[in-house]
Amino acid sequence: MGLYEETGERLRRGMEGGRAETLKVIASVVLSRLRADGGRLRKMMERYRRIKEGAVGRLEELVGLAKDSLRAVGCEVFEARRGGEAVDYLLKQMGDERVVVKSKSNTLKELDLVERLEERGVEVVETDLGDRIIQLAGEEPLHPVGPAVHLTLEEVARALSREVGRELPPDVEEIIKASRLRLRERILEAKVGLTGANAIAAEEGAVGLVENEGNISLITRLPEKHLAVAGIEKIVPTLEDAATVMKTCEAFLTVTGAYHSFIRGPSRTADVMGIEQFGMHGAKEVHVVLLDGWRREAVRMGLEEVLYCCNCGACLSVCPVLLEAAQAFSSRVGAGPVGVVRTWFVLGPEEAVRAGLFACTGCGACREICPGSIDFPSIIERLRAEACERGLVLPPHISVAENIRKTGNPFGERRPQP
Amino acid sequence: MELWFFRGCMSTFRERGIAEATVEILRKVSLPFRLFDRETCCGSVLFRTGQVEEAEEVRRRNEEEFSRLGVRRLLTACPGCYSTFRREYSLPGVEVLHLTQLLRGLLVEGRLRLGRREVKATYHDSCHLGREWGLYEEPREILKSVPGLELLEMSLSREFSRCCGAGGGVRSAFRELSSAVSRSRVGDALEAGAQLLVTSCPFCYHHLREAAEGRMEVKDLSMLVRELMEG
Numbered sequence: 053m054g055l056y057e058e059t060g061e062r063l064r065r066g067m068e069g070g071r072a073e074t075l076k077v078i079a080s081v082v083l084s085r086l087r088a089d090g091g092r093l094r095k096m097m098e099r100y101r102r103i104k105e106g107a108v109g110r111l112e113e114l115v116g117l118a119k120d121s122l123r124a125v126g127c128e129v130f131e132a133r134r135g136g137e138a139v140d141y142l143l144k145q146m147g148d149e150r151v152v153v154k155s156k157s158n159t160l161k162e163l164d165l166v167e168r169l170e171e172r173g174v175e176v177v178e179t180d181l182g183d184r185i186i187q188l189a190g191e192e193p194l195h196p197v198g199p200a201v202h203l204t205l206e207e208v209a210r211a212l213s214r215e216v217g218r219e220l221p222p223d224v225e226e227i228i229k230a231s232r233l234r235l236r237e238r239i240l241e242a243k244v245g246l247t248g249a250n251a252i253a254a255e256e257g258a259v260g261l262v263e264n265e266g267n268i269s270l271i272t273r274l275p276e277k278h279l280a281v282a283g284i285e286k287i288v289p290t291l292e293d294a295a296t297v298m299k300t301c302e303a304f305l306t307v308t309g310a311y312h313s314f315i316r317g318p319s320r321t322a323d324v325m326g327i328e329q330f331g332m333h334g335a336k337e338v339h340v341v342l343l344d345g346w347r348r349e350a351v352r353m354g355l356e357e358v359l360y361c362c363n364c365g366a367c368l369s370v371c372p373v374l375l376e377a378a379q380a381f382s383s384r385v386g387a388g389p390v391g392v393v394r395t396w397f398v399l400g401p402e403e404a405v406r407a408g409l410f411a412c413t414g415c416g417a418c419r420e421i422c423p424g425s426i427d428f429p430s431i432i433e434r435l436r437a438e439a440c441e442r443g444l445v446l447p448p449h450i451s452v453a454e455n456i457r458k459t460g461n462p463f464g465e466r467r468p469q470p
Numbered sequence: 471m472e473l474w475f476f477r478g479c480m481s482t483f484r485e486r487g488i489a490e491a492t493v494e495i496l497r498k499v500s501l502p503f504r505l506f507d508r509e510t511c512c513g514s515v516l517f518r519t520g521q522v523e524e525a526e527e528v529r530r531r532n533e534e535e536f537s538r539l540g541v542r543r544l545l546t547a548c549p550g551c552y553s554t555f556r557r558e559y560s561l562p563g564v565e566v567l568h569l570t571q572l573l574r575g576l577l578v579e580g581r582l583r584l585g586r587r588e589v590k591a592t593y594h595d596s597c598h599l600g601r602e603w604g605l606y607e608e609p610r611e612i613l614k615s616v617p618g619l620e621l622l623e624m625s626l627s628r629e630f631s632r633c634c635g636a637g638g639g640v641r642s643a644f645r646e647l648s649s650a651v652s653r654s655r656v657g658d659a660l661e662a663g664a665q666l667l668v669t670s671c672p673f674c675y676h677h678l679r680e681a682a683e684g685r686m687e688v689k690d691l692s693m694l695v696r697e698l699m700e701g
Contacts, residue, residue, distance in 0.1 A: 056643070059644075060643075060644055063644055063646070063647050064646060064647075067646065067647065067650055083626075083630060370626075370630055372632050372633045372635060372654070373640070373647065373651065375651075375654070376647060376650040376651055377647055377650075410519070410639060410640070411640060411644055411647060412638055413633045413635060413636070413637035413638040413651070414518055414597070414637050415597040415633030415638075416597055416601040416602065417597075417601070417629075417630055417631070417632070417633065419601070420601060420629040420630060429638075432638075433520060435520075436519060436520025437522045438520075440519075440520040440522070445519070445520065445521060446519070446639070446643050448639075448643045449519040449521065449642065449643060451642075452515055452516070452519070452642060453516060453524045456510075456511045456513075456515075456516065456524065456528060457524065460509075460511060461483060461510065462479055462511055462515050463483045467482065467509075468482070
């Protein structure tokens with residue numbers, strides 16, 4: 053089967069899955085919020101965009117500043133040009149540890165880190181409930197910020213029962229309580245916590261994290277070692293900018309609240325005879341991996357707008373294609389318009405075509421709801437042009453071009469007499 | 471200034487009613503206009519599908535033709551052509567107009583008066599016209615000028631309008647996906663309680679009418695205006 057037929061088949065399967073219906077429910081949440089309080093959020097979007105434009109505009113300077121500041125507050129900083137370097141560093145930091153507790157992160161997905169850790173015999177425990185359910189159920193996530201919402205109560209109870217060691221009833225409160233207790237055990241037992249980052253404040257040397265459940269607070273405090281991975285686009289000049297980025301991101305998430313944390317190095321105390329000691333209540337070591345991967349390449353191509361993405365997932369709420377084809381319009385590194393763009397850079401042009409590079413209608417609804425006003429239709433058009441140059445143009449589109457060349461119209465028909 | 475009407479491929483080959491309606495409206499309001507003898511595709515489909523080289527060739531040919539003919543005022547009934555002329559073409563000194571803009575102008579000047587039609591209608595924003603160029607109000611003003619017509623909004627409208635699903639080469643490449651999107655859009659219109667779904671794009675019209683399968687009336691604005699024109 054050719055790439056075109058394969059993509060068509062994937063999309064058909066996505067439409068049959070029946071999952072699109074659940075997506076429609078999530079979709080209305082952010083849209084309603086934006087409508088109810090349009091003015092405030094619009095202003096916030098403008099501020100957010102200005103911060104990101106400024107930060108990406110002085111990326112190299114900020115990377116240097118962030119490294120210095122993070123080191124000054126006691127973080128270990130590793131700069132990774134390529135994804136593989138980041139993976140190697142993180143694996144090295146795992147040492148002989150056999151369990152790692154992890155939070156949701158698109159950057160970690162990009163690195164395919166879970167797979168790499170599991171290959172090495174490390175058990176990765178997802179601590180976001182949705183991700184944990186998906187992990188235990190062996191399912192494909194539906195939506196990055198609501199990965200398990202398509203599963204029924206019975207399916208969720210079944211997925212979690214073995215992990216908690218007893219038959220769970222299909223009752224949401226019971227499920228939450230049992231999961232909380234079990235996950236706490238797992239977090240206490242782990243020596244390493246693995247997270248992404250929502251923002252990095254360059255001047256102060258701070259890692260900013262946004263969460264609704266509280267799992268990130270626990271896994272960045274309780275294990276001895278905290279490994280944070282951030283794309284270099286997450287770096288903004290100051291703590292105030294980082295706060296704006298984080299509150300904007302939160303405002304566009306499906307579930308808002310509850311925690312924003314800034315981590316400036318390991319936990320410390322000097323209460324015993326003034327001797328500085330690390331790892332009192334929180335992590336003893338904080339490692340920050342600053343990942344380039346494809347980001348500088350995107351800037352070189354003039355597609356730096358992609359770096360304004362904060363992974364809120366709002367674009368997925370309004371994407372007409374995603375609402376029909378669900379996860380068929382995605383790859384393992386992301387869903388919807390932004391997922392397709394990221395797929396291009398991380399997994400390459402062919403995978404981008406498979407993920408739906410040519411399934412986007414270019415409607416631009418994503419650009420309207422995006423807090424960074426990222427012009428996805430233009431970016432996707434540009435990547436399509438790049439794909440065509442590599443011979444990845446789709447057969448029906450070739451026919452259209454041939455028709456135009458021969459007859460002056462896409463239908464290849466003779467012009468009727470007026 | 472002489473008005474040139476670029477009919478566009480969809481209105482020439484698939485939905486001739488739109489080009490015919492436009493021509494008739496222009497005649498009725500006594501607006502002199504000219505048609506292109508050798509009109510060729512604007513290249514929109516090529517630009518949208520990444521076939522830049524072919525698209526640029528079409529663009530150059532059309533630019534030369536417009537310049538040879540001395541075109542200064544260019545009317546389209548297709549938002550795809552409209553957007554491509556404004557975005558990709560270099561047409562210095564040429565005013566590019568979409569039919570909805572022209573009609574709104576005529577409405578304001580009192581040269582366009584529409585007769586009564588008792589109907590619950592809703593308007594579907596074409597992505598190229600709405601989100602891309604902000605032409606949200608023009609078509610709505612025209613619809614509101616129809617006595618008896620009740621204009622209802624779909625929950626997804628204006629900047630968050632759901633695409634009809636035909637754009638970006640998706641209709642030609644992934645027909646089932648494209649049709650699924652248009653069926654959802656017709657669903658939006660029915661949910662709003664509308665009997666009539668109006669758009670001002672030949673592609674949206676073609677695609678939505680197919681998806682409606684007779685469940686509701688679908689019309690391009692040009693066709694509705696022609697039907698209701700007085701005088």
